[in-house]
Amino acid sequence: MNIQTLNASSTDFDQSLADLLAWDDVEDSSVNQTVSEIIQAVRQHGDAALLSYTQEFDQWEASADNLVVEQEQLASAWDQLPDEHSKALKVAADRIRHYAEQQKAQSWDFVDEMGNTLGQKVTPLERVGVYVPGGKAAYPSSVLMNIIPAKVAGVSQIVMVTPTPKGELNALVLGAAWLAGVDKVIKVGGAQAVAALAYGTETVPRVDKIVGPGNIFVATAKKMVFGQVGIDMIAGPSEILIVCDGKTNPDWIAMDLFSQAEHDEKAQSILVSLDEGFIEEVKASIKKLLPTLERSQVIKASLEGRGGFIYAETKEQAISIANKIAPEHLELSVDNAEQWAEEIEHAGAIFIGRYTPEALGDYCAGPNHVLPTSGTARFSSPLGVYDFQKRTSMINCSKTGASALSDTASILARGEALTAHAKSAEYRKING
Amino acid sequence: MNIQTLNASSTDFDQSLADLLAWDDVEDSSVNQTVSEIIQAVRQHGDAALLSYTQEFDQWEASADNLVVEQEQLASAWDQLPDEHSKALKVAADRIRHYAEQQKAQSWDFVDEMGNTLGQKVTPLERVGVYVPGGKAAYPSSVLMNIIPAKVAGVSQIVMVTPTPKGELNALVLGAAWLAGVDKVIKVGGAQAVAALAYGTETVPRVDKIVGPGNIFVATAKKMVFGQVGIDMIAGPSEILIVCDGKTNPDWIAMDLFSQAEHDEKAQSILVSLDEGFIEEVKASIKKLLPTLERSQVIKASLEGRGGFIYAETKEQAISIANKIAPEHLELSVDNAEQWAEEIEHAGAIFIGRYTPEALGDYCAGPNHVLPTSGTARFSSPLGVYDFQKRTSMINCSKTGASALSDTASILARGEALTAHAKSAEYRKING
Missing domain, CATH: 3.40.50.1980 (Nitrogenase molybdenum iron protein domain)
Structure with a gap:
């Protein structure tokens, strides 16, 4: 060799x-065109488009009635796993969870010398979509690595999408999803699944962020919906x-x-x-x-x-x-x-x-196996609890604190020719 | 009204x-085309392309010799600011810095019950590019808000780019950049400046992340180089x-x-x-x-x-x-x-x-004024020190710890049909 x-x-x-x-991942303009059409169709026609693409690409009789995997089916997939597998998944899940818990950011605040309270409130994302590839590249370990940090962050609803070519489900993947605490599993994949998560359909709830690996169609779709929703890295x-x-x-x-x-x-x-x-x-x-x-x-x-x-x-x-x-x-x-x-x-x-x-x-x-590739570790981080939390700045000025700050704000606002900003600050000045 | x-x-x-x-921000395909050409040209021809675009769009005799604003010029811009302005900028900068310092994440680690050390190392980005618009929308407050968190994170080199239409510099912006601790100011703007920061030219160092607001050409260029470098949000x-x-x-x-x-x-x-x-x-x-x-x-x-x-x-x-x-x-x-x-x-x-x-x-x-717009607060956060830090997972297994984990890894790897993974783990098993 x-x-x-x-x-x-x-x-x-x-x-x-x-x-x-x-x-250099060659950009394929025909892929871009196809994905863009799929996204438009799902955005406009919801389930109808989603079902039609699923029937076409995954070759099974998808309908609004059979698109969602019932929780009992997940539980039963878990129950039927060979002992060796369920034991190993449990060891892994516990260790991934324990590590992730160290990453959880907390809210904080402080009071400045003027009596103003300043802080940062940390809250979980509300709904997250996890893409899990189907077929050969279906990895239960990735299911744990993507879902558990979201769960630790406190995400209310975790929706997993996974294509089921010819309707076939992967029992290890379902079992892992059950163990990790998924809220909903939907049997769709490809760009149509990403579009459904980004814009919502009758069956698929609109989420705030989409994570998880996929083929070129999935990656392209994630790039295109970025901004409408958050995404993890493109690997x-x-x-x-x-x-x-x-x-x-x-x-x-x-x-x-x-x-x-x-x-x-x-x-x-x-x-x-x-x-x-x-x-x-x-x-x-x-x-x-x-x-x-x-x-x-x-x-x-x-x-x-x-x-x-x-x-x-x-x-x-x-x-x-x-x-x-x-x-x-x-x-x-x-x-x-x-x-x-x-x-x-x-x-x-x-x-x-x-x-x-x-x-x-x-x-x-314990640490996540979803990691920045191709030198992007220069500026990005492993998938973690922080990817499922967001921050809100908290500003609470006291009467005297606002008055004390108003001069500074007013001078800077006038320097930028933004007079309404200046006046808004000046109104809060005591005897101003 | x-x-x-x-x-x-x-x-x-x-x-x-x-x-x-x-x-709905209408995607403009002619803008996409123009920006894509500019990025290709700067990537291939470096300074030559950057200078030619700058001469054309900003209408001044840009050359490799006059593209960088000297540190003395920054210092002198600061010195010449009216007292009222420099005092107000200093109050603002101190408060922004104090708030940002609370956001700084620290490395951590712990030892598990098997004797393995697991941790997360937090490091600053090495080089960051800050885009500052020129002309009417040049805001010294934005200069402080973009540079100070990077500085607090410990970024080694902060490169600011700003267009100077007809060669004109904004003294308040330069003064604010000096106060915030910028390392280099380069008089370029538009998509060509973003391309130069993303790929590097003879004069512009390649950076790891680009932040700061700009017009549609700048925003489109940032979207296009995302992946090559990190970017902040598209506002x-x-x-x-x-x-x-x-x-x-x-x-x-x-x-x-x-x-x-x-x-x-x-x-x-x-x-x-x-x-x-x-x-x-x-x-x-x-x-x-x-x-x-x-x-x-x-x-x-x-x-x-x-x-x-x-x-x-x-x-x-x-x-x-x-x-x-x-x-x-x-x-x-x-x-x-x-x-x-x-x-x-x-x-x-x-x-x-x-x-x-x-x-x-x-x-x-004190809190940053760069904030998520258009409902993206559902999944993203104010600009902060965390945007200029990245994390590395640290895994240090002891001989007995590795041995204890090898069975779990081996079972899961074999479940995914990844035998080399399984054997690599099994080699570390004592008497394995």
């Missing part, structure tokens, strides 16, 4: 790294950057690279090694282990197309590469990994030390 | 209210909802309505009154006071086009209207306003009591 290898000390390294990372292909000092078992590192690569041909797995010989050891492990894996074809395509080995001579080089990439997942498989972690400025999640493979974080460590 | 009046108890009220609020027309029990001086209420209406013909000022007769008193005040104002034409157009009076019989009706509108600014000009405020679920900012006009909040109360 041919995986690109770079040397961080070579003169053309910056350009080679940029080429390795380059990812690019998943990526991992592993930094290793050469002292971890090379089989472990190979398998950690595989675990990212198996998602998808476009996924990116990169190893930065401080030991040049270790790269060869990992290559040998890859050769040995790849044939043992079910998804070896996907892994091979991903590693050859977008994978990479980088030899870095120094810790400084390695840290600088990590901060430059701002990876979604960063594994620090080195001695004194905690110290390394302190120097990382940009990453979605940091997996610290040889005993913290990404896979543990993907399922049950 | 003819301002719409609604009755909250009438049978068609919901529809009338929806009509009053209706606001619609500004709005105020005043709820009054009829016991406030009607002149005050009229002036508060004016203070929103004077921004712009599209601005929306609505009064909900619990006293039907009071609406007539406010109308009389409007008639009396309007001619005294410089911007009376704009105010008249705004109130006639988008303003409204609503008579509500009960407190419950009034609160329900406020929560339905989710206004940018909500004034509670009533007795026991604090109790009313507790029942408000959705608003950008709440101005509590008769002594808290919006104008005080616009300039110097």
Whole structure:
């Protein structure tokens, strides 16, 4: 297998790294056109359009009567899960919830020296829509990761939409949704489901924010309804950057690279090694282990197309590469990994030390597995309780406090030629 | 003057209210086309394209040598401000900073019962771009409101861009930028400035997030580069909802309505009154006071086009209207306003009591005046320090902790047919 290898000390390294990372999601104008039409139709015709698209794309006899999954059906999906699965889901859910609870922001206020009370009120979003892909890419773990933080925030109604190709439901997904505390599950998907959540139909309640991953139609629809509702990030292909000092078992590192690569041909797995010989050891492990894996074809395509080995001579080089990439997942498989972690400025999640493979974080460590991709960790954060809370500024001026502030407001308002602002402030001046 | 009046108890009220609020920012495909071309040109040709657009649109001899405002020029703008202005700006800046400091999130971590350390690291964005409109709509107060929270978050480099039509600089804006602690001011504006901030040119550093208001070209450009960089909200027309029990001086209420209406013909000022007769008193005040104002034409157009009076019989009706509108600014000009405020679920900012006009909040109360418009307070928040911070999940498993988690991860991964994930977890199992 041919995986690109770079040397961080070579003169053309910056350009080679940029080429390795380059990812331009081609905008498809025919997709834009289709999605825009679907949104317009659902906005205008509600359920009628939603049902017709669902019949056409998902190929089952969707009707207003059979679109919603009854709560008893969710409960029964949960009850019928193999013990092993329900136990594992429960462990994961408890840990995700416990971590999320630390993120919950509280309201606060203070009284200034003039007697004015200033504060910030934190409230949950009222209604949230969670998109869950159907078919092959239906992941119960993602159901937990998307619903639980909303639940912890105190969202009143969590509506999950999921396509059911040929009417088939995924029992693990339903069970996970039940465990996470979903309020309503509706069997619709694609751009039509996003449109329904954004504008509301007879069956689908209009929500305030839509989260969750989906294909290009779903992502495009989310972008288009952004502003009408809130959305989470638009995710690019998943990526991992592993930094290793050469002292971890090379089989472990190979398998950690595989675990990212198996998602998808476009996924990116990169190893930065401080030991040049270790790269060869990992290559040998890859050769040995790849044939043992079910998804070896996907892994091979991903590693050859977008994978990479980088030899870095120094810790400084390695840290600088990590901060430059701002990876979604960063594994620090080195001695004194905690110290390394302190120097990382940009990453979605940091997996610290040889005993913290990404896979543990993907399922049950506690932190969310919905993370910023493609370098967007420079400015965005993992999905969290804060995505389901909003803030309102609270201003309560006392009579003397308002009077004391009125001069300042008036001067600044007149500086901006906004006289009504100035007068509105001046009216509150005592003897003004 | 003819301002719409609604009755909250009438049978068609919901529809009338929806009509009053209706606001659809028409997408202009020619604007989209122009902006898309500008972004491509700046991305490909850097300064050359940026300078050429600046010469064309702003009509001055922009060159790489005169594009950046020197720090001495900023300092001197500040020094030359009239005492009254610099004093008022300083009072405002101190209060904005003090409030913002309460918003600063801190990193945290905890150790679970298995000995794994889990946490969340909070870091500032590295570079932020602040767009400041030029010409008429250049507001020093907005400069403070956009820059200070970034500064409090600890952003390393704050780059302000502002167009200088015919090369003219606004001294109040420069002085405010100096006071707020800007790092670099560049004399470019429009879509070309947004493109330069998003992709970087020889003169303009690439930033991680772009904030600040602008015209339709700027807003469209911000939407287009979203994903490449972070952006703040895309603001619609500004709005105020005043709820009054009829016991406030009607002149005050009229002036508060004016203070929103004077921004712009599209601005929306609505009064909900619990006293039907009071609406007539406010109308009389409007008639009396309007001619005294410089911007009376704009105010008249705004109130006639988008303003409204609503008579509500009960407190419950009034609160329900406020929560339905989710206004940018909500004034509670009533007795026991604090109790009313507790029942408000959705608003950008709440101005509590008769002594808290919006104008005080616009300039110097402390909370940010950049607020969610057009009902987006349902899911978004005032601009704040949190917009300039990001979070990284930290996961540090102990040897025994990883071993304890590996079964759960392995079962869930196999449930999703992701075997490499499962094996990666299993490798960390003691005796596994």
